[in-house]
Amino acid sequence: MDKMLTGAGVVVALVALLGWSTAAAQTGTVEGTVIDAETGETLPGANVLVAGTDIGAATNVDGLFTLSDVPAGEQSLRASFVGYFETEVAVDVEADAVTEVTIELEEDLADLDEVVVTGLGLQRDRGQAQVSVGRVDAGDLSERASFQDVSQLIGGNVAGVNVQAASGNVGGGIRFNVRGGGGLGGDGQPAIYIDGVRIDNAEIAGFGGGGQGISTLADLNPNDIESIDIVRGPAGAAIYGTEGANGVVLITTKSGSFSAEPTFDLQYRGSFGFNEQGDQTFDPDVFDDGEINRGDLANDLFRRGGIQQHQVSLSGGTESVRYYASIDNRQEDGALPRNSGDRTNLRANFEAFPIDELSVRASAGYTANVLNRPENDNSIQGAIGETLLGPEPYFITDSLAIFNIDDVQRVNRFVGSVRAEYTPVDNLTLTGSAGYDASSRRQDRTRPVGFAYPGIGTSGERNVFNRNNEQINVDGQAQYAYEITQGLRATSLIGGQFTQQTLRTSFGTAQEFATDVITNIGAGDDFTTLNEGFLNERTGGIFAQQELVLDDTYFVTGQLRRDVATALGEGVTDVWYPSASFAVRLDQFDFSPDVFTLLRPRVAYGATGNLPGVVDGEALRFNARASGFGAGATIGSVGNPQLVPERVQEFEAGVDADILDRYSVEATYYYSFANNSIIDQPLAFSTGFGGGTLPSNVGGVESQGVELGLGLTPILQEDVRLDLNLNYAYQTSEVTDTGEVEAIFDGFDINVIKEGLPRSAFFIEEVIGAQFDDQGVYIGPEATAERQVLGQPIPEHTGGLRFNLTLFQNLSVSGLAEVALGHQVYNNTLRFAAFDGTNAERNRLSTQLAEETPGTAEYEQVAEALARTNPLFQGNFIEDADYLKMRELSVNYDFSSLVREAGIAGLSTVRLGVSARNLFTITGYSGADPEINFAGSRSLSRGQDFLTLPTPRQVTLNVTVGF
């Protein structure tokens, strides 16, 4: 009851803010139309308000509006619409009569009123946004190039959002680094919504020899995406509560368009190309055992893997309905044999206004995805490991055995949502939505009979992994807009959100197959593993938001959210997350130079958090483990009853400016700090729980950074236009607290969470020289007694430069260069090569040392260098990993106008283009790729390169034909 009263109190306080107004005595009615000033087209969905009152309405599909009970006399009507300048017109309202008016809105060429999604699907004109929201015009990008997955649309395009592929596998894991990663708890990944559906963003490892998993984002078709909005931190994402700690990615799919005349656009889009690796992906000068050049041998593994993608889409609309439907198939072979993808996507989106006051949108996407994964990231059975390492190539596992491993994941996935928006009375909008993400994923991995595999022998092995995941989210909101006094407008919002995840897994392994012609798991004589898992988790939240706008110049918003969840911690009943933001449009003041069409400083504060796992608050749980003595109770998980949710707070300040309709500048500084961070703390063996980790509120981390965005059109002529978008971000973090724990290491004892150090810093002993005996003979490296910070895996500086050059209206050349600086990678591949005698530099130095005379300067110099290649010291293999990648380059020609002029029957659009991805990389890193991480995209191990397939170069020819 106390909780209820507390919640009620907050809401009552909100009600007090609403400032209910009273109506005047003599009134009339105003009817009118809102139209585009230039074209005369009606504008459905525009808002019209009577200034100084709470009377307002939205235009219907014909652009018509009706305002009732308008006080008689001269009134000012204020009309606004996304993408247009807000306009006020005077109207003389007659008592007990209908006054007609037409309002013309001028298009805002600077796109000030471009919609940005600021939270829970709430749309705000860009000119009114009070937090920094990154936007990717995905529809435009995918017209120019072919993208494998949604992450490729984001990387390099948004300041402060760095997207790392964990490997070059088709469908490989993806890690988002949003502002360096938010709090310390959780997986550091943003919540991802598609058309209002909170989707599964896990990395699925299943059975794997290495650390690589399959990204669930690989199920999405980038060609269906219209736009992506990214709320980067708690200041903007507080309304998402516990899901917003690491930012929120809001994906909107395509939707067709309303039209007075029914439209029907049929389009075919095809892409044809290949994946490939460079000739020197693994540097022959780096990997060489003296007899066989291991780098060349590994490079010979690669092939040119074909890509083809076909999409047919249908879109259009009428006055009250718009729709988009597509079917898409992408088939792709990776650069390494046994790596491929075959994805089919179906999408149907539909939006309608059955009545003026009601809009309904349904969005449904289905995916059938088949992904074949090669064996990598381990030194035993992967082709890269068996060529680069070992006393001789394929020392442990024969190449035929490796390339006969069949590892395939088959996915069936449905992501759908329904959203209804109802305006029962003027200014009040009720919104309800429900989302459902259901996926069924099955992995089959077969090591066939007749090939020798370590630990298995020659009788084969079969692994089967099933994962069924269901996620439901239901959202409801009520929004009421009104005018408190002349010039002071308010919008009140209340709402609630409920989410549920139900996850079931099962898996089995059998060995000792008698034949290779029957491969079902039951045919194995040695049925070695059979198990299952289950997770059921729910969260709920209510929230309230109050926004005030004074004279269209000052914008203030306050929010409060209360969350409950299945797992909050034993002593915690709920969590409250506040946020507040303020912005002022300086360009509205007289002192502002006319060159500014937008000049807006803004500040924002918000709090979010991360929740414990479902059983994290339970001290001890036991599982059943089989042994030769029978199934017995062993440690299942350890937990912490004292646990409370992590809290992440962020302060953000920035300024947005649009200059002369040709330049836009955005600068944001943020400072975030997390406390009570939940860290899975490795426990000492002596506790009895050394195989597990203890979730603990032992962490605190501070992060701060600067994000800059610059958009400009330096050339704007009839036949030449050049658009540039430049983004840059600097981020730094420092762990401020690890409680009583001195340091928390990853499983390889090299990445650390430690007070005073950057998040996941490389912390290990450093070799500082060589040691010699009394005769001057080299006896080994001399290393620091204590661990040192030798780098960190998260880039301090990231940036992207996107350009688009349009020539003669129809020819465009566009590209994206992406840079990351100030980070390191642990080159464990090179370290193992030193163990195995395939590290060319170490071999050369060893030979040279043997030729020199002990005690001489030359000898000591070589010994010093040799000491720094000693594989017993991991610190020797931490390398700077700065890079510049030519991420995209495309050339397109739009024949549409030619086709239309030629009057080719039925054809409306013809575009042809060539695009390339990962064209080249400039880096000093000696490994194959400075971006990858052998441990996948979720592990505490970060920036570690161990026999991981690098990201490939992709080249495609793209054809679009519209009817």
Place this chain on the structure above:
Amino acid sequence: MRTLFTIVLAAVVLALPACDSLVEDVDDPIDTASDEALNTADQADFLISGVEGRFASTHDRTGLFTSILSDQFIFGGSGATFPTYQQFDAADINLDNNSVDGSLVQLGEYRFLADNLLERADIIDGLDPEEGGWPGGEADPDRERLLFTAHFHGGLARYFWAAFFGRDAQEGGGVISELESPEDPTRGDFIPSAELYQDATQRLEDEALPRAANFLGDGEGYDSRVIHTILARIELFQGNLDAAASYAESGLIEGDAPFQAQYLDRTGGGANFWFNASGPGRVQTVAAPRFFEDEDYLDGDVDNPESARIPLIFNTTFNYFITGEEIEGYRQGRYNERGASIDFATWQENELMLAEIELRQNTGDPLARINDVRASHGLDGLGEATLDVLFTERDKELFTLGYRLVDQRRITEEGIDVDPELHGWHRAPDAWWYLPITLGERNDNPNF
């Protein structure tokens, strides 16, 4: 309008309590059970099997790694890639050696589960039989078995720490952190081997021995004899010959089955670790050349009559990383099945302990004891018993068990009069002759 908005607002407020209960109304996990759910007498078998399983997974890993660290096994073979194993062979072990981590995970949990049994016994003691208490009260045989298991394996866990692990290269011992709950930050101090041996002895002799019945499964008195053999070994490892002799006199006798760790004949959890380290699954380590080259080991018999107790199977020829010489690699053939059991205590070991004591104290008939052991494998008797002969016999008899490492240490430390080239410590004087307590402990234990 105002009314409608108020209704919506009120609905949200009223939904609060419903929402709170809704999020808690979820299905429990199916793959784990709460700690409290096991606090009943009918879970005793399940709990005991868990401890025994960890005994097995501790014994195989520890035995393998210490066999490589000793001079019994060398790093090599067709699947030899683990640098961690190479470090064992070189006795130059990094503190981040994650193979040692693997064995310490098992040993740590083994110790905890054994001690946890004792605490749980107290809880069950306080329950009414209808609520899950002992049906037979304090005399309930299941209660006795649970207490025996707790003390027996609690003692063995401490023995493992003492015999095989160390803080520094030549400073043996372990660490035990006794916590109120997993979140308790208390961490134990380093405990030298001598104290751990003492603790193990107390648990075995004072607590397990009085409860000995037939819990270990080979007839009346068997439990007691197993415990006495283990106690004898603990004393012998410390150089306490008289005490060792006293225990060994009551130890396992000819005809007793070996006390073994049991494994599952399947891949993954529960299988014998040797299978994939030096067995049919994968060969990362092979037997030292003396086992197939040295006449003392072959008894001059080209047909290798020792194959009964030292079964070897040719694997591959390779260049040994330490000497560079080409070596014929023979993997062990004792554990050719995943489910092959591993001896922990045998009457043969008990006899050889007595023989050693007699040799060192010039008493008794050590040759007869040695020849009894040999005869049990169908081998001819020897004509002379010396300490060199004795340690050669121990080397062969205790093949793969890891005890050879302790023999090498005590020969060196105690100055036992044998050929140091043959039986002494084979690596640098300051090299690791214990498995190190690795960073996994040190990073979370301020006492290190």
